[in-house]
Structures are given as C-alpha cells and as structure tokens.
Amino acid sequence: MVLQRALKGTKVFWFFFSKKNCLLAFLMSVVRRLLASPGFLAGSAIVLFWVVCAVFGPWLEPQSPYADDLINTLSPPTAAHWFGTDQIGRDIFSRIIAGARPILSVAPAATLLATVCGTALGLLTGYAGGWVDRVLSRLIEVILALPLIVVALLVLVALGPSSLNVTVVIALVFTPIIARTVRSAVIAECKLDYVPAAQLRDEGALHIMFREILPNITPPILVEVTVRLGYAIFTVASLSFLGFGIQPPSPDWGLTIAENYGLIVGGYGWTVGFAAVATASLVVGVNLLAEGLQEVLR
Amino acid sequence: MSFQHSATARPKAFCFFFSKKKTFFLASFVTALTLCNLSVAYGRVPILRGVSFDVAAGECFGLVGESGCGKSTAALAALRALPRGGRITGGGVSIAGRDLAALSASGLRRLWARDVSMVYQDPSRALNPTLTVGAQVAEAFAVLGVADAVARAEAMLGTVQIPRPARAMAAYPHQLSGGTQQRVVIAMALAKDPKLLVLDEPTTGLDATVEAGILDLVDALRRGRGTSVLLISHNLRMVARMCDRIGVLYAGSLVELGAASDILRAPRHPYTARLVACLPDGVRRKQDGALQTIAGQLPAPGAAMPACVFAPRCDRAEAVCLTTAPPEAWEGGHMARCHFAPSFSAAPDALREDPGAAMPENAGAAGPENAGAVVPKDAGGAMPENAGAAMPKDAGAAGPDSLDVATAGRPVLQAVGLAKTYAGSGGPVRAVSALDFSLYAGQTLGLVGESGSGKTTLARMLLGLTAPDAGGEVLLDGKAMGARLADRSRAERQAVQIIFQNPDSALNRAHRVRRILARPLAHLAGLRGRALGEAVAALARGVRLGEAQLAMRPRALSGGLKQRVAIARAFAGKPRVVICDEPTSALDVSVQAAILNLLAGLQRREGVAYVFISHDLAVVRYLADRIAVMYLGQMVEIGPADAVLAGPHHPYTAALVAAARGQREERVGEPVTGGACVFFANCPWRIEGLCNVVLPPFDAGAVHAVRCHLAIENLPKTEKKGLLF
16 A cells, blocks of 8 residues: 555556556457457467567477587478578577567567657657747757668667667657657647646646646557557667677577578578568568557547 | 429329328428438437428428437438438438438439538538638539639628628638638528528527527528528527427437427427526526426437336326327427327426426436436425525525625635737737726626637636736735746635536546546645545535446546536635636536536535626526626626626627627627727717727726716616516
C-alpha cells in the first residue's frame, strides 16, 4: 500500500501498469476488434514467431550458430543443414533463429527509449506552449531535417559501433518524430475543458500532463510506436549491413547479408536469401500490426 | 424538368400495398412526402417503429423529439439516404407520389437532383471552405443545366435576404457569419426549386436573433413558392411557431400527431404534455418552485421495450400499457398513441400549477435518469425533485423583494474596468470593453447576448484563465485577485469555479466519476482516506448520482448525468461563485429542467452565487435574480431580471426579447465598434449625429442601468405578461 503510493507519486510510467489505468480496460475492448482484422492476425503471427525464436533460440537451434565446420563450407540446403552453411561451415538455419535475438533486443529497446523521451518532450512542448514550445520545436525540426542513416553513421563512427550505441542513436533520431506526434495530440487535448478544470483546482503541471492528458492520447502513441518499431528494425539491419551496427561474430541478419552478399554471384544464394527473407518478414509483420492497430484505434 | 413529368404521370397508390389505411391511400395523390408505417433498423437495432405521417403540398410539417428518438433517421430514410448499415425493415416512403423503394439508382439520383433538398445543422460543414460562395451556389444551378448560373446564383442570394449579394458571392464561407452561411446553404437547396425541403435542426448552432431571421426566411419562401417543408428539431417551441402540423417522436415511435397549436396547448399524449411542461415559460422563476421534469430516461436503442414505449416513464401508466400496444387514438386530425388519450386532457398550465405533487422526479434511490427503473403511477414514497432542500412556495422569505440590490448585502465578486483586447491582423480587436458589475452572495446574475458578445471571454477573465487588459480587476470580497490563474492563491481558485457548456469536453474521459470528484475534494478541501470516500459519496448524492455511476467513466453516462458530474465537481471545493456557461444548451428539454432544478436547489442550500450565461431568455429568467445584457463586448444593460425583460429596456434587449417570442427582427446594418453606441447600426431608435458619435452613458452602480441616449420614458417596453409566448 505504502509502496504503491510511493510509486504512484514518483514514477509516472508506473501508471501504465497500474490496475486503475484506463489503458487496460481500453485494450480489452480493442483486442476484440483487432482479432477480427486478418492483417493484424497475420502480422502478430509473424512477429510472435520471431519473438519465440529470440527468446527460446538456444533450445530451438539444431546446432550452435557459431560452430564452424571447415569440411562442410558453403553446403547447399540438405537434411543436415536445412538452410545450408556459410563460408566457414556455420549452420545458417541456426544462425537465422539466433539472429532474431540481437535485432529484437536492439530495435524494441531503441523504440521504447524514443517513446519515453518523445512522449515526455511532446507533452512538455504541447502543454507549456509559448517560448518553451517555440525553442524545443525548432530544435526538433533541426533533428528531423537530418537524414537518419547519415546521422547514425556519423555518431557511430565517433562513438564506435556497439549494440548499446546503435540503440541510443536510433532512439535519438526517433525521439523528435514521436515528440511531434505527441505534441499535436496534446495541443488538441488542451483545447478541451477538462484541462482548465484541472488548473482551476490547483493541479500541478506534471499531474495535468501525465495523469490527465497522457491517458487520453495513448491510442496515437501506441500507433506511432508500432510504426517506429518497423522503421527501427529496418534501420538496425541497414546499419549492421553497413558495418556500423551489430558486430561479428553475431548471427545478426543484416550482418549475415553484409558478410555474404558477394557470394550471390557465385550461386550461393542461400547464404544471403534466408537472412533477407527473415528481415523482410519481420518488417512486414510489424507493419501489418501497426496497420491493424491504426485501423482500430482511429 | 422533363423527368418530372414522365414520373409524375403515373401517380402510384403505393401506400395501398403497405398499409390498409385509407387515409394514406388517398393522401398519396396530393402529398409531397408520405411515410407509411416506416420501420428502420441499424444492423439489428430497430430505430424507427411504424412511423406514419404525410406532408401535404405547401405544408410545413415539424418532427420533434429528444435526441436519440430517431428524428434524423426518419429524415434520411424519407430521402432513402440512410447511412451504411441502416435499412428499411418495413413500410415505405413516397415523395410526390413516387414510391422510393421502386426507384432505380438513376431514378433516385434524379429525384435527389431535382425534387428534394436537405439542409443540415452545421452550415460551415455543408460549404466547401476552399471555394467562394459564388462558385458553390452557381454550381447548384449549373448541374441543373442553367445557362446563366452565376447571375441566377446572385439573384438567389438576394432571395434569401443576404445583404449585398455581389459581395457575398466573392467571399469564402469562413468570412461569413453562421447565419449568413445557413442562408447560403438554403439558397443552394432552393436552386432546384424543390418540391420538398428537409431541414434538420437548421438553427441549432445559431443565436436567437439570427434563428428568428432564418425561420422567417424559410416561412416566407415556403409561402411564396409552395415548397413543402419537413422541419426536424428538438426545439418544441420553435417548431410550433413555424409549422402547420407537428409529429412527436419518442423512442422511434410517433406518439402524437396534430395541428401545431393543438399539440402545444392541448397535448393528448402524456409524453408531449410533460415535454411542454418542462419548458421554462419565461414567467416562472426559481422562487416559484421547481420546473416539471420527466422521470427516467429515454430507453437505449435496442433495449427491450414495453408495449407502450413511454410506459416506464409515464405517471399514468397502468398494467394495460405494459401488455398491449396502444392504438392510434384519432380525434379530428389529432392522433395520440395512448390508451388514455380519449380521456387525457392535460393543459400544460394546469400541470404547472402543482409541480412537485403531480410528477415524482425520482422514485427510489437510483439516479433520476437511470433507465430501467420503472416508475409506476403509484410509486409509494416518491419524492418530488426538490424534496428535502426545497421549499418551493416560501423559499427566500423576501421573495421578489430580494432582488433589490440595496438589501442584497455585500458583493462577493466584483468586476472593475474589466476589458480584453486581442491583437488581430487588422489592428487590436476589443473582445470585451471596460465592464463594471457586482455579483451578490447567493444571487444569480444572468448574462445574455449572442455569440461574439464577449460572454465567454468575460467568464474566462473572472476565472483567471484569460488575463484582462491592464487596469481591469476582479475583486473577491473586495480584495483584488491575481489576473492570471498562476497568480491566484488556492483559496481564490477554490472560490470561483465553472460548469462548462459541454460535459464531454469538461470531463476527462479517461477517468472514472469517482476520481473526477475525488480529485478536487482532495486538492481543494484537503480530504484523505475514509473522509474523502465519504465526501465523494455525499457530493454525488447532492447531485443525485448513485454508487453505480461513481464507478463508470463519463462516456457510459447520458448527457444529463455527465452534466451532474460536472456540477458536482464545480461544487466540490465549496465555491463562493460558480460560473455556468450555457450548462443546459447541449441537453434535451426534460433533462434541462432537471439540471435547472438542481442548480436552483444547490444555490439555496450552499448560498453560492451564479453567473449564468445563456442565450435562452426563458432559462435565464428562471434562474436569474439580475440580468446583464452584452452586445459586441459591451454591457448595454444590467438590472433586476423582471425590469430588464419587461422594460423599459435597451433597444437591443427589446430585440432579444422579440426574437425569443418569435417576432421578426430586422437587421439593417453591420455592427460597428468604436467610441459610439455599439448597437447604433441596428437600432430603430437611433439618433443620427448623437448615437454614432457619443458613447451613451452607463451608471453601472444603478439598480437598473441602460446604456442608451434615450430618456427612460422613451425606451421600448415589452408589455405582455407571458413573456415568451
């Protein structure tokens, strides 16, 4: 009880998980409509498949994704190696399953970080208005004007490539995008009379932003988050492919494609093809999810 | 036009196929519109049940009912323009003798294009914001193949009495006022010279004076052109004024049908009688006792209904009403769907004499608008609306004398030189200019004026939500409060609260009612724990909300219940002053009466002062002790309610009262702002060379002050006793 009250006062995001939160009840009503959408069902099936691979990978892989087998290099798909092997004889099937984990940890972490920062920033600019809004909005526009991959490359060159840095960089680039969406939703909410009503009973700005306004703008945030997640996966794969993302010997899909794409010409398409299909299916799956959510929530 | 001839050449007695009623069979030859036993459902939810009426050629027929009764559905079904999911499940419609169901898609389009027009509620949505008015009106002619479409369009704008049509042609919709926009929409609707004009709440968003002008226009056009009109509205009084005959819808059934004068004066169905009795009449004051209300709530669509749809809320209901569908009881041309219609003769005036006793507002402990609670005639121990708190007859020992400012004691809230100027593109715009007035404890100051008169800006300045121009001050108990909310102490914030117009916007839809009420109690009254829980329950009881509603979110509540929550929230911190910003304008008549009763009761109990903003003079009359009239940001008159409404009063007040009584009001010029009298351009009594040069004097301290150059004996008066009928 005491703990709960302490959490309530300090950690605003605890609110998302609290029992009183409308989000839970709201989701219950949304879920029924989502289950009627074939696109959403297909998307969630694909995403769920890769999530299972990411979580239970070590138990699902027939062989170690790192174990080389110099006798069986570049073997085409066989009964022993369903997806074939790569240049140093590693089992591609195992590497595809194992590759779900790095991308499904970096991309969602980056999206979550961007959502937390972007929501806070959007609430602040939208609610405060005035010069706070003007200054922060210009700053946001500056970041938005920079091409994503170029910024990411520059930062990663400076900081050195690592999973943590990739997460931070993607979050940094996505924060203003989410902030902009949240800001416009907040401005629309501020025109409603419950906001002055809260001011008239002497509520603090933080309370009004996070407890009064935030629960009402969760639907657009939720949609934005899923859309961003799709882009984040794509960006992580791109950065890995360019060599600035996840580093070898990780079985990451983008990295796998980068390591092997020269072999396509030689007829060893399986070394690249399965990783490409895996990346594409995950992006498509997340986008189907986003589309289904968007339809239901708007 | 050739289509019309070929089509009307075979008048079909189609109604004969749907119904055995001979009247309709005969009527279909001469009527513009016939609905024959029409039933409509959305999905599986029935919305209309066997509605039959006809609109004769050249007739104005009014369809009234509270929101959710199926009025708009009836209009859309009558044009075979139901939205997706809606379908006709029984009966039929004919327009000008043609069965709509038998029309092909192209035939239907021809009918829409040439014979019927519809005017919707919100003109700003009906017009394209990116095209000039001229282009849009001309298009309406061009699609008919008229050669000189632009010239015809301009002539039509003149016909709908838009001053300087040439200028309006070149304007974009947003540059025109709401009233002018609606005239443009009507001009477009009339381009095809329709046989039937359907108006769906055409004046709901408009000011009273503008509404009167639009209604006059429709009436004149109808008489001049012989157009049949189907007028749909929730406003019983307006419909009665406009229409030859009226149909009253309740829960998808037509419960009464007859001549307009009969229905308003001698209703034969209990629902209509109660509805008429709910209307504040412009004479009744809060000191005279509570307004009539209707117990219970409109059944939700799809809910199981008894044989008589009104039985659960009817004080005359007996066993037969729940088992046998009432027949259509005809008497002359007057139909009432009631078992007791032949014996029922309730003059609304007779009902009004005895408010509490006749109609229990609230039987049992449940909320008054709680559906489901059947209120039989003899509900034992039923209590009248204001039971407990109310002493209708002898409330306020001083009676009307308490209106006397001299004896009213100290003012609780004072405005001193309150003005607000906004920076506009063409120089500063004065929203409110230098207001001085006082609000006395326990009294109501009614604030009337049309939109743009600065009422809402004034309210926001009193609350501290908008900072007034330098020099203006709001005094609480004689002490100046901060200009902005941030500068006000908690006690000052607590003292002035507001009830917003739209409870959907005012209540946080993410929170439960319990939280909405608990938060201000915790914050302003400093309650915690069990004391807080008890205070919430007591607060809810005070506005007749039950425990069940506390656990709900606003969207699960009806409009009236939502407004009760908003009222409770405003009263949570024991305010000294509550600003009511059109609190009942979004509500139905029967709910409005209950809310007004509640506000009057709370004022008696808590001794709170109200600033009551409304455009409905009858509503203001009921609650207000004093009335202030605003026009273009200036206060033109303030005084005791009786004196302001009866006169001698300001020429603008006279115009407002005339509009409320449905009398023609002519606007001659554009309103002007500046040093001189703001009403100069439209004033029939204006004195050239004086009124447009010198600002009339205004003694805000006087008991009854009028901002006019005319001597008191020359000011207009409103003689009639029954102020608004």
